[in-house]
Every structure is written in structure tokens, then in C-alpha cells.
Amino acid sequence: MDGGEESFDKGRRNFLKIVMVASVGVAAIGMMKGGISEMIAPTLGLTSFPSLTIYDTTGKPLLYENLQVNSSSIVLFEYPLSGDPTFLINLGDTSGKPLDITVPPKPVSIELGTTYTYPTGVGPTGSQSVVAFSAICQHAGCVPPSIHYYPPGTPVPGYYSGSVNTVGLIHCSCHGSTYEPANGAAVKNGPTQNPLPGVFLKYDSSTHQLTAYKMTGPVIFGKPSDLTGGSPLSTPYTKISIIG
Amino acid sequence: MENQDKKGMTEKLLGINPVSLLNEMPVKKNPTYMRKGFLYWTGAMIMVAFVYQIVTGLMLLLYYNPAHPYTSTEYLINNIPYGALINATHLYGAFAMVVLVYVHLFRNYFVGAYKRPRQLQWLTGVILLALTIGVCFFGYSMPGDILGYDASQVGMGMAFNTPIIGTSIATILFGNAANTASLYSRLLGWHIILALLIGMLFGLHFFMAESNNIMPSGKESKHRAPAIVKEDSTMKAWYPYNMAFMIQLSLFVVGFIILIPSIVALIPNVPSLFSPFPGPWRHSPLAENAILYPDYPPWFLLFVYKAVDFFPGFISIIPGFPPIYGGLIATAVFGGIPLVYFLLVPFIDRSDDLHPLKRPIITALGIYFIIYLVILSVWGAMTPGVAVPLQYAVAVLLVPLVIVVLGMLLISKLYRDGKLDITYDRVMTSYFIFLVLLIVGVFALALNFASFMTYSSVGNMINSLAAGIATSFAAIGVARTSSMNNIEKIVPRKPTVYHISEQSATILSAILLVISVAIMFLVINLNPISGQMVFGVGIGVDFIIAGVIIRLYRQVAYNE
Numbered sequence A: 001m002d003g004g005e006e007s008f009d010k011g012r013r014n015f016l017k018i019v020m021v022a023s024v025g026v027a028a029i030g031m032m033k034g035g036i037s038e039m040i041a042p043t044l045g046l047t048s049f050p051s052l053t054i055y056d057t058t059g060k061p062l063l064y065e066n067l068q069v070n071s072s073s074i075v076l077f078e079y080p081l082s083g084d085p086t087f088l089i090n091l092g093d094t095s096g097k098p099l100d101i102t103v104p105p106k107p108v109s110i111e112l113g114t115t116y117t118y119p120t121g122v123g124p125t126g127s128q129s130v131v132a133f134s135a136i137c138q139h140a141g142c143v144p145p146s147i148h149y150y151p152p153g154t155p156v157p158g159y160y161s162g163s164v165n166t167v168g169l170i171h172c173s174c175h176g177s178t179y180e181p182a183n184g185a186a187v188k189n190g191p192t193q194n195p196l197p198g199v200f201l202k203y204d205s206s207t208h209q210l211t212a213y214k215m216t217g218p219v220i221f222g223k224p225s226d227l228t229g230g231s232p233l234s235t236p237y238t239k240i241s242i243i244g
Numbered sequence B: 001m002e003n004q005d006k007k008g009m010t011e012k013l014l015g016i017n018p019v020s021l022l023n024e025m026p027v028k029k030n031p032t033y034m035r036k037g038f039l040y041w042t043g044a045m046i047m048v049a050f051v052y053q054i055v056t057g058l059m060l061l062l063y064y065n066p067a068h069p070y071t072s073t074e075y076l077i078n079n080i081p082y083g084a085l086i087n088a089t090h091l092y093g094a095f096a097m098v099v100l101v102y103v104h105l106f107r108n109y110f111v112g113a114y115k116r117p118r119q120l121q122w123l124t125g126v127i128l129l130a131l132t133i134g135v136c137f138f139g140y141s142m143p144g145d146i147l148g149y150d151a152s153q154v155g156m157g158m159a160f161n162t163p164i165i166g167t168s169i170a171t172i173l174f175g176n177a178a179n180t181a182s183l184y185s186r187l188l189g190w191h192i193i194l195a196l197l198i199g200m201l202f203g204l205h206f207f208m209a210e211s212n213n214i215m216p217s218g219k220e221s222k223h224r225a226p227a228i229v230k231e232d233s234t235m236k237a238w239y240p241y242n243m244a245f246m247i248q249l250s251l252f253v254v255g256f257i258i259l260i261p262s263i264v265a266l267i268p269n270v271p272s273l274f275s276p277f278p279g280p281w282r283h284s285p286l287a288e289n290a291i292l293y294p295d296y297p298p299w300f301l302l303f304v305y306k307a308v309d310f311f312p313g314f315i316s317i318i319p320g321f322p323p324i325y326g327g328l329i330a331t332a333v334f335g336g337i338p339l340v341y342f343l344l345v346p347f348i349d350r351s352d353d354l355h356p357l358k359r360p361i362i363t364a365l366g367i368y369f370i371i372y373l374v375i376l377s378v379w380g381a382m383t384p385g386v387a388v389p390l391q392y393a394v395a396v397l398l399v400p401l402v403i404v405v406l407g408m409l410l411i412s413k414l415y416r417d418g419k420l421d422i423t424y425d426r427v428m429t430s431y432f433i434f435l436v437l438l439i440v441g442v443f444a445l446a447l448n449f450a451s452f453m454t455y456s457s458v459g460n461m462i463n464s465l466a467a468g469i470a471t472s473f474a475a476i477g478v479a480r481t482s483s484m485n486n487i488e489k490i491v492p493r494k495p496t497v498y499h500i501s502e503q504s505a506t507i508l509s510a511i512l513l514v515i516s517v518a519i520m521f522l523v524i525n526l527n528p529i530s531g532q533m534v535f536g537v538g539i540g541v542d543f544i545i546a547g548v549i550i551r552l553y554r555q556v557a558y559n560e
Helices: A010-039 B002-014 B018-023 B039-061 B069-079 B083-110 B119-141 B146-160 B166-174 B180-212 B238-266 B299-308 B326-348 B360-382 B390-416 B422-454 B458-484 B502-523 B532-558
Strands: A052-055 A074-078 A085-090 A130-134 A147-150 A169-172 A178-180 A186-189 A198-203 A210-216 A237-243
Touching (some): A130 A210, B083 B238, B119 B146, B119 B326, B422 B458
Antiparallel strands (some): A052 A210, A130 A198, A147 A169, A198 A210
16 A cells, blocks of 8 residues: 555564454453343342241241240341341230231332232231231331331330330331331331332141241332342241341 | 455455445545544544443443332442443543543634634534533432432422423423432433434534544644645545554543543542442431532532532522522523533634634633633532632632733733744643643632631641642743743754564564453453452453554554
8 A cells, every 4th residue: 555564574564463453352352241241131039939938046937826926026037038138027016915907908108109908917817917028128228126116105216105106116217217017017207208018928827837928019128129139048948037 | 465365355255345445434534643642533532432431321221220220220230240340431431521522622622623614513512512511410310329319409409490491491301209210210311312412413523523624733724724634645545544543542542441440449438529339328327428428519510519609599680580599590600601602602713813822812711711610620629518709709710810811912922923933832831731730729729728727637738738839839830931931942852753663563562462361361250240340450451452552553564
């Protein structure tokens, strides 16, 4: 083509051309690896909700009668994936008797304007009092012990006196979000706009065991969906842990 | 001969000659001197950054969820291979675009590229500046972290407080404020719509640039408009000369866009304005830490943000009408006036003079706008949200204007009288740089010293000392360079030509390739989550190495 190039040795020229293409190729390989890896959607998580029987801390199935009513300690189990804390609460009235939640549940409304119903509590007929909710506050993601259940008659520090708290409340001390567990953990008081995601429980009347099998309501705080963003439990059951 | 045969083969196979096709593309040939540096290619660099933004933006779109903006972003960063790297380089690619758009604007302003025949090209360019800042604003708000949330709230406040049509504007831009999804799907939508508008307008801008060709050097145009290079047979073909240069340029731009945020990400405690990661969730206790996360807009809007402090609250302008929101006045005055000025400048300055010193007022205003951007941005970063009396602000902004305009008129007079030789270019450039430094330095010194006097701390004492030293340095520089202007003889600079022999180029390229392969080998199998920023450093360096190898090839093969 133009002048000043004829003097350039052809062997060197071809070598330089190869080096040039190779160096761009090396950079491109890195770029492709990064770009394609990013676009592959992660396969972590599950495609459907697992059915997991709740076990106690000793590694045996947890029985209904062993779950304390209005427990002062926080009882948690992991559901649906490993590391997702969920409250397990045996609701009671002010006298400490199991609260029978068999009245048809009211719809719970969430921020996007839709409503859903959380089913009744589970347990023996006449005392269907056990409920389960995600233990991550929907407002800013605070976890137990910042957020926990206050049995009826106990004051919620800085918010409600014992006489106002008649039905039992889940309250988050980070910013004051309060939920009503007897009503599907509907929002009692902001700043949260979403209720706590509910976990469906099954009660086996012959074995007295409890099984978590499904979820409803908003997505667990901090996750793209309930079933992704974590790894499944390595056990076919889910064990409780107790704080306090 | 072998080459000829190969071409013959492709031609036989495809029925076309690819090289002649490349040379028939509607792109102009360029004089060789333009390929010496990057100064003639600031627009091309913006284009490369823009393409990088589109590619990474679409990759981020795959994971963005407007109903859960923060959690979906955090999920991308913490769980997706190379997600944090792509997110961080998308942010810094935007920063690069903003900086390059300003560099491009001021370069073309000072050389008079807005004059005929490029007036329309200039107009589309100024609109592209506004669109770029807009697209960056929406993008910055999208993660829903405390910084982005603050930015979107300020924007929403301004939109709502626009008289009469405020509610309509706010709902068009930000949705009906019903919930998170409503706001963030609008932010996402406008981010993409504005990017699309930039792409379309850029197409127009690009083809105008191709038909007008790149503005030639002052020497070639003899500083008279219209400055046009005529294509002639002595110019080298676009392929392979300009194409090799464009590939080299693209590799450098992309290399630095990847390299810089990767290095910044490895440094602990980067100030929130420049952090390559989103800040904390807006409701988390950490977000309320005003020292770590002051109420800042993105840095490229800091200058308007400081101006808001000059107009606190609502101000009644026309008696009998409701008062107007101060932030809106500030934006209209401090953002709008420069924009309108740049839009009108081709119609204000219609002379054929292209030399900056023959257009003293225009050049002075350009320098002043740079000082103005720097002063207001630094001021905004140091004392965000502290109200300033309007008369004080006017004084602070007026003093540099007077200095710059008077100084330029003086220098221009010297130039016209022939006392400033054109070969003193370099001294002049240093003189201007020192002058700008001096003004900024005096300002920083005054501000720091004032705060030192009212409240002494080690921090502001060190700041005052540093500003003092910088100011003295700049003052000495101004004095030295201005006295140099009077020296009759300055030894003319010999053009430095870096000549490298074929042999050294070959060996050097081979060594660089080996280093490049070694780096890739080291970083490619790092953990794609925890090691991704180190991976970014490696990729960035490899891009730059590839650029250097092409530079070497152009030197020995094309003698460029």
C-alpha cells in the first residue's frame, strides 16, 4: 500500500500480526468468560416448596405439646432454604391458654395492592394455635432478637403498654414495625408496608407432629424470590433453634 | 504475494472484496497527524464508552427487579458471577462518559468547532450533554440505596414543585408514588428511553461529524472558519490505518473503564461519592450515618446541588403569584443558563476567527465555566446543604469571572500586538493551567482558613496548610510562566519522535503477549464472586496491553 512499508521484513510483520490478534484474543477470552458467566442464571434454590417436618433441638420430631404457649424464648426454624429464619409461635391468650384461631381469616393486604389470606392456626381441635412467619422484618431486614413475639399482656417497649397488647404482637425494635400474628401477621403499625410472609403448617393428629409445606404473602425480605438466593437444606427435616 | 492470494480466496468464496467494502464505508479518511494522540478523538472515546454502557446495561437488566431494586442489586453483586464487576464498571463507564463529554465539549469550544459549518453538530452535541446527565441521574437512582434514593427524592421534589404542571411532570418521570415498583419501573424506563434518545441523536451527530470531517489543526486551517480538511490522494485509506487506530483507542478506553473501578473496589473506605458499590439500604441504621453518607447527589450534579443552598426554601419572585421552590430556581439559573449559553454560542460568536486569543471573551467564559464547575462542586462536596447568603455566593462566583475576563482581554491584546508569539503555545498552556489552579487554590484556602478560624481541628489545619502550599505553588507558576511570556527567545521544542526498531518492537510485543497470557491464566479461574475485582484488574491490564501492542504495530508497520 503506502510507502515506508516495503522495508518491513515480511516474517516479522506476520509475526507481529499474529501477536496483535492473539493479544486482542486473550482480552476477549476474559471478557467473554465474565459476560457469559454473568448471564447464566444461577440454579441455586428450589423449583417448588419443600415439605419439611419440624424437629426439636435433640433431633427428634417436635410434638405439639412440647411447644410452649406464649414462650418467652424465640423459637426459629429454617424454611424454605437453609438460612431463612422463620418464627414458630404457639399463640396464647392473656391467661396462657392456647388461642384457637379458627375464625375465618381476614384478608391481609400487601404493598402492591393485592390481598391474600393466611390460613387458620394448626393444632388439636379447639386449640389450633400454632403459626409460622418469616422472621426477617419486611421493613429493613432486621432479624431476631431485634424482632420477636410479645405475648398478650406484655408491654412492647416504647410502643404499647401491656393493657393495649391484648392479642400478642410481633414487634421489631429497629424502627418499630409491628405485626399481628393472630391475623396472618398483618401490619399493625409502620414503617413497614408489608406483612410478614406466612408459612403454611400441617398438624398430624395421630403423631402430633408439625410440617411446614408452603408459603404465602410477600417475598422474604432480601431475596429475589422465596425459593432462590440460597441453598436447600441438607436434611429432609428442619430443626428448631431457640434464642433466650 | 501470499496476501494477494488470500484476498483472492476470500473474494472467490464470498464474491466480494472485503477490503474494498471497508474502504467504501461512509467514513472519511483522516490526515496522519490526527492519529498521533487522542485529542482529535474525544468524540470517538465517548462512543466507545457509550457502547460499553449499552452492553453492560443490558446485562444488568437481566437481573434488575423494579419491585425490589435494592435486594435485586445486592443479589446481583453477592450471588451472580462477575455481577459486582459488571455493575461497578457500568457505574464508572457512566462517570467516564460524563467526564469525556465535558472534555469533548470544552475542547471543541476552545478551538471554535461550533463555527460554520459545524453549528448544527454543536447543537446536537449540547443536547447530548443534557441527555447524558439525565440518563446518569436516572441510572444513579436505580439501585435504591441511600445515595440513589436521596438523588431521586431531590429530583422528585423539584418536579413536584414546578409551578402549574408540577404534578404532571412528577408523575410522568417518577410514577404515582404508590409503591416501590411504581417509582423504580419509571426510573428504569426513563433510563432506557434516554439511552435510546442518546443513541439516535448520536447517530445524527456522528454522521454530521463524518460529513464535516474532524476539525483540522489550527495550523492547517490558519485559524479561520470554515475549517475543513479536503480528502485527497495523499491521505492514507481508512482501512487498515484508521481502523487499527480505532481498535487501539477502543481497547484503551474499555481497559481503563474496567481497570479503574476494579482497583478502587480493592481500596478500603472509598468515599461514598466514588464507591463502585451501592450504599446501604435506605432504611438501614447505617444509612442514617451522616458522616459516611451525607445527603449528596451524584458528583456530576454537585454544582447544582450547592446552588440550591443559595435559594433556601420558597422564594416569591412575582408579587401576587405563589412563591417558587428554591431548588428549581437554582437549577434553572445555575444549570439552565450555562446550557442555554452553550446552545446559543454559535449564534453569538459568528466571526471566522478560530484562534482562542482572537475570541478573548468567548475563551474567558469557557475558562470561567470550568472554574465555576470546579468551585461549586468542591464547595458542594465540602459543605453539603449549608445555606449560603446569595450575595456571598455572587461575590465568590463573580471574582474569578472578573479576573479571567480581564486577564484574557490583556493576553489577547498582547497577542494582537504581536508580543505573544504563536510558538509560545506551551508556556501559554501552562500559564492558563496555573491560573486556574491559583483561583481554585485561593478559594480552597479561604474556605479552609475560615473554618479553621471558627473551629480549629487537626483536619482543617492540615487542609489549610495543603491549600496554602498548593496556592503558593500555583502563584509561583503563574509568575514564572507570565514572565516567560516576555522572554524573547524560547528554544523551540524539537518534536520528540519515539522511534523503535522493528526488532525491538517484535521482541517487546512478544514479551507483552506472554505477560498478557500469564495474567489471564492467573485471573481466569479466580472465584467469580470473591475474586471478581482482581479478575477485573487482570482484564483491564490485558486490554491495555493489547492496545499497546497495536500501537507498536502501527509504529513499525505504518510509521505512525
